[in-house]
Amino acid sequence: MTALSTLSADTVLILGGGLMGLAIAHQLARRDLPVCVISRRRGEAAGFVAAGMLAPHAEGLSGDQLRFGQLSLERVPSWVAQIEADSGLPCGLRSTGIVVPFTTREDRDQYPTASFGSALNRRQLEREIPGIATTWQAGLLFEQDGQIDNRRQLMRSLESACVERGVQFLEGVEVLELFQSEAQRIGTRIRDAEGTETEHNGAAAVLCSGAWSSQLLPQLPIFPVKGQMLSLQAPRGALKRVIFGPGTYLVPREDGLVVVGATSEREAGFAEGLTPQGQSTLKQGIASLLPEASGWPPMERWWGFRPCTPDEGPLLGKGPFPGLWLACGHHRNGVLMAAATAEAIADCVSLGRTRGDLETLLPCFRWQRFDSGVS
Ligand SMILES: Cc1cc2nc3c(=O)[nH]c(=O)nc-3n(C[C@H](O)[C@H](O)[C@H](O)COP(=O)(O)OP(=O)(O)OC[C@H]3O[C@@H](n4cnc5c(N)ncnc54)[C@H](O)[C@@H]3O)c2cc1C
Known part of the structure; x- marks a missing residue:
């Protein structure tokens, strides 16, 4: 198993090994970045729970969420093809x-x-x-x-694709605290499966701890x-x-x-x-x-x-500290939105910004929108 102490300083930490964590880790690894997924409990991820509907229209979404859902739906076939090619396993689309x-x-x-x-x-x-x-x-x-068979196929295929692309996994490991460390780096305090606590400083991290995300950052309304x-x-x-x-x-x-x-x-x-x-x-x-x-x-x-969030839309993009990115709060459309989220956040981490049709949309999902009354 990967030990935290063996990670290089430029390893991107993925905080949460659910659907978003795996999808983003896979895209980052495809861009040749070193990535480590820290996952408390594989089985509790909503990615294993969902019905897997890809349904921006049937769900009756509107506004930015409809547009984001539509852009993600367009990307699903090529995203699935990448995962299946890397893993050799079907996703059940x-x-x-x-x-x-x-x-x-x-x-x-x-x-x-x-x-x-x-x-x-x-x-x-x-x-x-x-x-x-x-x-x-x-x-x-x-x-x-x-629809996609997330519970029996997609999650397994994504995990395997990540492993094939060199993503490291820390399973049974809980992030206890997330903070900005002195040297403008992301600090994490982590407890491993044997109960040992350590701290790790990294240049970049992505918070994708699903429904539990606000336990690490209470300012997030999840x-x-x-x-x-x-x-x-x-x-x-x-x-x-x-x-x-x-x-x-x-x-x-x-x-x-x-x-x-x-x-x-x-x-x-x-x-x-x-x-x-x-x-x-x-x-x-x-x-x-x-x-x-x-x-x-x-x-x-x-x-x-x-x-879930107050407007039921995700929190995406820059987090409260430099180097911390958010990919959480997808409520009932996370499977649908995983393809666009993974691409957008992998671009953010690797290039500092999103590209193409996602570039104008991503700011609509900034985490501060609730404070400013903009939803
Ligand atoms: C009943 C149900 C039906 C759904 N149906 C659909 C559907 O049909 N279509 C659709 O598009 N979406 C659906 N969804 C929504 C979709 O499943 C979620 O939006 C999506 O899985 C969210 O992904 P995530 O990675 O953010 O969270 P999750 O998949 O929940 O993963 C979060 C992970 O973070 C880990 N974690 C949490 N805290 C810590 C910590 N401190 N340290 C380390 N790890 C931590 C957890 O162990 C977990 O594995 C459904 C969800 C549910 C519950």
Whole structure:
């Protein structure tokens, strides 16, 4: 295992080995920078929890978040191709499209992203989602939205791609403190898996500790939003599109597994575990969308914490100290936004700025926007 003391002074420290940490580490390594990922607990990352929808339109995003989500969605195929080429492992990207059902045509036409989708009447909706409950009389089909199998494939493939590119890993290691050290460097106090504490000074670090990021920098307005999930084993091909209903969605994987999500529990804090109420909410959601799915056997149940901010948009770019970069707070769209985030932050670290179409957008996600009232 990598020891902190063996790292060179120019090693970029990635603080958090979840989805953002891995995606950024991979892009930095592709730019030939020395990188070390410090990860407290692999399994708690929301990257292993998410449904993996790539859904800027189905989610009804607007403004800067919609634009950033769209730019990231455009990048996903080439980003995935890089990861798969480096790792030799598939990421599970599927272009299934996503259907959003509505009870009335008026609701459908007022959806924030309606102009990006194809309007469906009841007959067309049934053709896209055979067996959808009769409550739903209209729909929007977003062919351009998709999904990726983050839980079983993308995260593993990213880890492997990082290893192949020479990224070093410190697993079971917790960052206890983050500060600006004397020589304009980023100081970190770290406890390893055996309980030994050390300090490390580096030239650059990226904070990507997900829902826990404000524990290291209390000035960041990030808080956890718990989500409970489950999966069902459907007959293969029984569901061809993702259904994105209000409060519940069904995401069909290639092998017939259907991922069902998700509760959104702001009051739960970091309370771990499943709850009967959360699971029964999902059960009711399944029945209200696709009655026949109530008969598909449950395979697995799990939970995790979305890193949320007051406007539900990420915190990206320069952090409070020179050399510290932020990539956190992606709330419910981190899988979607990972491709653009990784490119933008890798550019920031390696060049000091972003490039191209991300350059004008990145300042919209600066962490100080809440202080100035700009959201
Ligand atoms: C139920 C649910 C469903 C979701 N569905 C979708 C979806 O369909 N589409 C989509 O785009 N997004 C979805 N998301 C959101 C997405 O999963 C997150 O936005 C994304 O994973 C955030 O990535 P991250 O790297 O910031 O955080 P994480 O993936 O949570 O990783 C953070 C890591 O930091 C580590 N860490 C924390 N503190 C420390 C410390 N002090 N020292 C060392 N390491 C530390 C943790 O151990 C963890 O491994 C969903 C999330 C949830 C919870």
